[in-house]
Amino acid sequence: QKEVEQNSGPLSVPEGAIASLNCTYSDRGSQSFFWYRQYSGKSPELIMSIYSNGDKEDGRFTAQLNKASQYVSLLIRDSQPSDSATYLCAVNMGNSGYALNFGKGTSLLVTP
Amino acid sequence: EPEVTQTPSHQVTQMGQEVILRCVPISNHLYFYWYRQILGQKVEFLVSFYNNEISEKSEIFDDQFSVERPDGSNFTLKIRSTKLEDSAMYFCASSEGMGSYEQYFGPGTRLTVT
Numbered sequence: 001q002k003e004v005e006q007n008s009g010p011l012s013v014p015e016g017a018i019a020s021l022n023c024t025y026s027d028r029g030s031q032s033f034f035w036y037r038q039y040s041g042k043s044p045e046l047i048m049s050i051y052s053n054g055d056k057e058d059g060r061f062t063a064q065l066n067k068a069s070q071y072v073s074l075l076i077r078d079s080q081p082s083d084s085a086t087y088l089c090a091v092n093m094g095n096s097g098y099a100l101n102f103g104k105g106t107s108l109l110v111t112p
Numbered sequence: 113e114p115e116v117t118q119t120p121s122h123q124v125t126q127m128g129q130e131v132i133l134r135c136v137p138i139s140n141h142l143y144f145y146w147y148r149q150i151l152g153q154k155v156e157f158l159v160s161f162y163n164n165e166i167s168e169k170s171e172i173f174d175d176q177f178s179v180e181r182p183d184g185s186n187f188t189l190k191i192r193s194t195k196l197e198d199s200a201m202y203f204c205a206s207s208e209g210m211g212s213y214e215q216y217f218g219p220g221t222r223l224t225v226t
Binding site for chain 2: 032036043044045046049088092093097098099100101104
């Protein structure tokens with residue numbers, strides 16, 4: 001059973017701080033990695049994709065990937081109360097599949 | 113900005129009935145997906161569809177389920193003989209394909225089986 005693991009949280013950070021969200025995955029054949037944000041009762045919203053080892057920055061978000069360690073992370077700089085949500089890590093299944101395997105998500109709470 | 117749309121937003125059905133959930137993927141996207149999320153649980157992959165046929169499916173996607181692209185815009189998920197445990201949010205997603213793998217999700221259909 002291929003697994004995507006995330007700490008469920010809640011992760012609480014003060015407004016303006018950096019939030020660090022982590023994810024590990026078991027499928028060594030995975031090539032595509034995604035972070036989604038999900039507000040309660042809503043659908044997943046794509047934040048970032050990353051395919052190569054290293055860092056990828058987009059605005060306040062930075063995704064980091066280490067395939068050797070099977071680890072992907074998301075940093076949110078200057079966290080805002082509106083960032084309070086559940087963050088889902090998703091990994092494609094296998095070498096060439098497009099289907100995504102999701103983690104259970106980390107709940108982030110940004111306090112004013 | 114183009115988006116995935118889904119109808120209905122909420123469907124209530126009795127156990128044993130058939131339901132059809134509808135989705136309109138983003139117009140230039142080539143890959144379509146269905147996922148479900150049981151309340152309090154993780155998002156689970158059901159099926160992917162490309163070039164008018166199923167390209168991948170999970171163990172959840174058994175003979176009770178089917179998908180169809182009845183015309184150039186709609187993508188449907190049919191659930192036959194619904195069970196209580198089919199109650200969940202069903203999300204449609206689409207991706208451009210052709211080397212672009214980002215999947216964009218619709219707002220979901222909440223299915224309640226009574």
